[in-house]
Amino acid sequence: MTPGSARPGPLSRLLGEEDGAVSVEFMILLPALLLFVVFIFVVSLYLGTASDVQQAAQTLARATLPLLNSGEENVDVCASLLSSNMVQAVIDQTAFLSIDNLTFPASCTDQPAADGSVTITLVYNLAGSTLNSLSSLVGLDFVQIERSAVVYL
Incomplete structure (x- = not known):
């Protein structure tokens, strides 16, 4: 030993060791990475899911055109789409949607509007779904998705 040098203590030996440091850092970062x-x-x-709801609304809005161009007066396009099972057929073609969670108006006698437009609005309820459960896990609150589509005659 040289004069003035202190004998290394057990704490200084531990602070100098770097074995396992990467593992400790990984374990600290792992929860954030998984989240x-x-x-x-x-x-x-x-x-x-939102894309599927929008696509379904657009498809149903386009499906109203033949109904309105049929020459009949006062056609209820929503009731016609429901009675022809068009809504069920459109939802069956989507990847993420279920007809049980969809709200579609049973009647829309106000269509077409004065400007000749037809607006179809779909509301998809996410309550109780896997998406709703997972969204609350990461701090988001996805409860419902509402999308509309407009076509002009």
Whole structure:
């Protein structure tokens, strides 16, 4: 030992060791990484579901054109779409939607509007779904998706 140098204590030996430091850092970051992956999954699932609702609204709005061009007076397009099972057929073609969670008006006698437009609005309820449960896990609150589509005669 040289004069003025202190003998290394047990604490200084531990602070100098770096064995296992990467494992400790990984374990600290792992929960945040997993939460980020779940967040990306939830947002992707939400966007897919919202896209399906919008596509269904657009398809149903386009399906009203032959009904209104049939020459009949005062056609209730919503009731006609429901009675022809068109709503069920459109929802069956989507990846994320279930007819049980969809709200579609039983009657829309105010269509077409004065400007000749037909507006179809769909409301999809997410309460109790996997998407709703996962969204609350990452701090989001997805309860329902409402989308509209307009076509002009």
